[in-house]
Amino acid sequence: MTIILSTLNARYTHASLGLRYLLANMGDLRDRTRLQEFVIGAKTTDVVEKLLAHRPRIIGFGVYIWNVEETTRVVAMLKRVAPDVTIILGGPEVSHEPEEQRIVQLADYLITGWGDVTFPQLCRQVLNGPKPLMKIHAGAQPPLADLALPYSLYTDEDIAHRTLYVEASRGCPFKCEFCLSALDKTAWPFDLDAFLGALEALHARGARLFKFVDRTFNLNIKSSLKIMQFFLDKLAAHPDDPVFAHFEVVPDHLPDALKEAIAQFPPGCLQFEIGIQSFNPEVQTLVSRKQNNDKAADNIRWLCEHSHAHLHVDLIAGLPGEDIASFARGFDRLVALGPHEIQFGILKRLRGTPIIRHTEPYRMVFDPYPPYTILATDRIDFTDMQRLVRFARYWDLVANSGRFAHTLPLVLGTAPFANFMALSDWLFANTDATHRIALEKLAALVKQWLRGRDVDADAVTTAMANDYAGQVNKPATRTKSPPTGQAAPQRQARHLAA
Template sequence: MNIVIAGINSKYVHSLLSPWCLKAGVESFCELKHNITIIETTINSSITEFSDEISKLSPDILAIPCYIWNINFVIELSELIKKRIVTKIVLGGPEVAYRSESVLKDYSCIDFVLSGEGEWTFSSLIDVLSLSRSPSEAEGLTYRYNEIIIKTSVKIHKDTPPSPYCEKYFNSLNNRIAYIESSRGCPYKCSYCLSGRLEKMRCFDAESVCENIIKLSNSGAVTIKFIDRTFNANEDHCYSILDFILSEIGSRIPENICFHFEISADILTNKIIELFQKFPKGSCQLEIGIQSYNTDTLNAINRHCNFEKLESNIAQLTENGNIHIHTDLIAGLPYETLESFISSFNRAFRLKTHMLQIGFLKLLSGAAINENINEFTYTFNDTPPYEIVSNKFLSNDELKIIRHCEKSLDKLYNSGRFMLTIDFLLKNTAFSPFELFRFFSDNFETDMISLKELTQNLYICFSPFCNAERLREVILCDLASIDANITIPEILKTYDKEYKRINKFYTEKYQTNVKTVICRTINKVYVVNCDSQKDLRKRKQGKYFDL
């Protein structure tokens, strides 16, 4: 059979692994050999042009992995394909697996929906179709028979799936993010998540994982992201992989590769922390889900956390400054009021990780929290990504407050541009972290503005609440750390008695008409911007030094 698998990414830099997993499953498990083509695009590309590309391949089967961020593209594409060519369209993935019957009911263009692990379910379907067997023999399949929708059972697999990696995949990774899976499933059962819904966590052979790490590291990828839901859930497995990576960095693993892991911080052991502390700066990113500090909330979503251990471990991870760390909170969880969310935010912010990300609860098909919709009076958007509108604990207006705070948080803190300024304001004003970002969003627009305008607004917003001159100096320090040639807002410029003397010095030294010389004071350091980069000098204590 002629099979086309379409990978529809959110951005070009991402490279879905799932199409290659399906291909590996067919090649490993099917009784017959088949011609398999993988084509990729992004959700921002032309659906018409992508459908043209697919149509030219004349597939017998078109398979598309589905997620909340590409499902609209998938449905529109499927409808267009059905009008152009005769083919069977198969959908799978978390966005359709748990609502397979409604997908077939709502969209006549879809022929089959798969649930379960794709390597096995897709190959099972291909065997059924290529050998003219009954669809009832396929596993994890939802299909139509005489206008009746039928669903077969999903099997739980304990084996390691076949490797998705091949030469074509490696060749597609130049300057993109590569994905790798060292375990599947999750030991936890958080009610808003799908990862621990059915399957128990199982770890793949560490030696095989390490071999794939070497291949990915030399494929042209810039980041290798582990998609394990909790990478450190199995300590021995985690240790063996981290230890291997550390032993190979600078040897078989290029030094410019960055590894990304999602971990649970409160279960970290000292020996795992010590390994993370050994990573060269820039080679490791950690994503740590806190979600909430409200114990009632955590109990309601079947999640547990030792906060003291979490904070102690994060402090150890940040002390060396070698690891880039993101922490996450979720707004809209049960029993999380605006007041308790603000408390969680302030406590999480004071951990001083590189980024604090606010997510908004999404109603994922198949997630256990669906069972609590009526109990907690949840309303969600009907379209992807199905974000919360309100519940009995948070009104829509209160969620808007959190969203406004998030915008300022991203612009001022998560961007990394104003770290010194934010730290200064929290130490020298009465604002709590949440109040600080909320106050800025309440008074100034954060969307679609230049860095110059953002900087000016930051000074105008907070100068009445602290020593304005010190605030100016700190903002300028942040700006200088971004780009020495950045355009300074007029409100932050000062001209002092040193100006004329420095201007005269440069004019005489370089025998040029210096049109623009701006002297600004930053902690008794004079930074001079001249017409050319080579003329930039730093003056301190009466001496000039090349920067």
């Protein structure tokens, strides 16, 4: 085996779409190329030993915000024990600001941007000579029609146990400065018939869980409708063996034709990830985000009231120009709309994103280590930012978990953000922890806090009983979409998983 394509995924259920694209487009080198994925947290020596067991000449690593530190250790060890192995890096984390990154200094070559065509070309030069003198190579962007689709490379094991990432398009026409997609000039669609043919083959092999990584699924409504019809046809033909599809949608673009298609999906088959990020028009303007807030709110309300789609709606704390009071107003507005989950994200400075231009004017301080989380701004100091971080964690445990469905309204009352922040501060003061809180202990703490707030004791007892049916370790049955293999996804980084 000559070439290994590898990465460290965030968890086993994630299957790297990017590596499969590379393998599918290796041409004459495909038979000499092997895919080998790992999961973050693996022992470095074990990863290196497994990689070298194949006696590779070249190892290509996909480097992302969540695995760069561990991948750096792997590359450093490889260079010590197998210095003759050529290391080629690619991926969003190393495609920008590479000169200051140790992993780039350790590696032999770096491909920035698209690697589908450039990686196999570079491999041929390394294997056959002459070896390139330049370390950094800008990835060529071919027409999408020239790329071989990778979906046949999902194994039966992948289909049975992992999330299958798919994309009907690449790129994004929007310029939100906190997102790497801001660097794209437009969105490029794949040939829809070829794409649907690949989905058909996956479905015939037993695939039922599809996660679309398209930046904007509902950008081209005609294509969106055709894809949705594909899934509706599968549901009609196999009502006892349903499919599940996850899409990211723009909230203020939901025409009637798309609503009619969405309304046809039964419960548990459709999930939408919707980025609101901020309801503050001044903040939206600062980060170059165009959004009709009233229309977005109306569409979210319609989805909640007239569809069975499971809604994940994103907000980002720490954006330039937004203080806690502004964020709270947006949070309360979103709670009132009633989405199934609110993904409370904390701003991260992804390498290459234009958000960096606001650093000095808004005194934005970011953690220098991955995932480069915002630590303070001119509107939110470090202490309050940490309160928001804890709020986000407790929100996942209490609200997004679904385990407190009946109790949560008692917690939120008429001032959701203020009340949940009070609970968050109290929980941290009484536990000094945001992780590894047993469900039984968490339930007891929430109950204790509610009683301290003069909430009717009978109402609290009834709500807890309805949530747990007397067993705190067995949450009540609730309507929930199938798992997507991605916990608490955030709009900023979610596309990097591909």
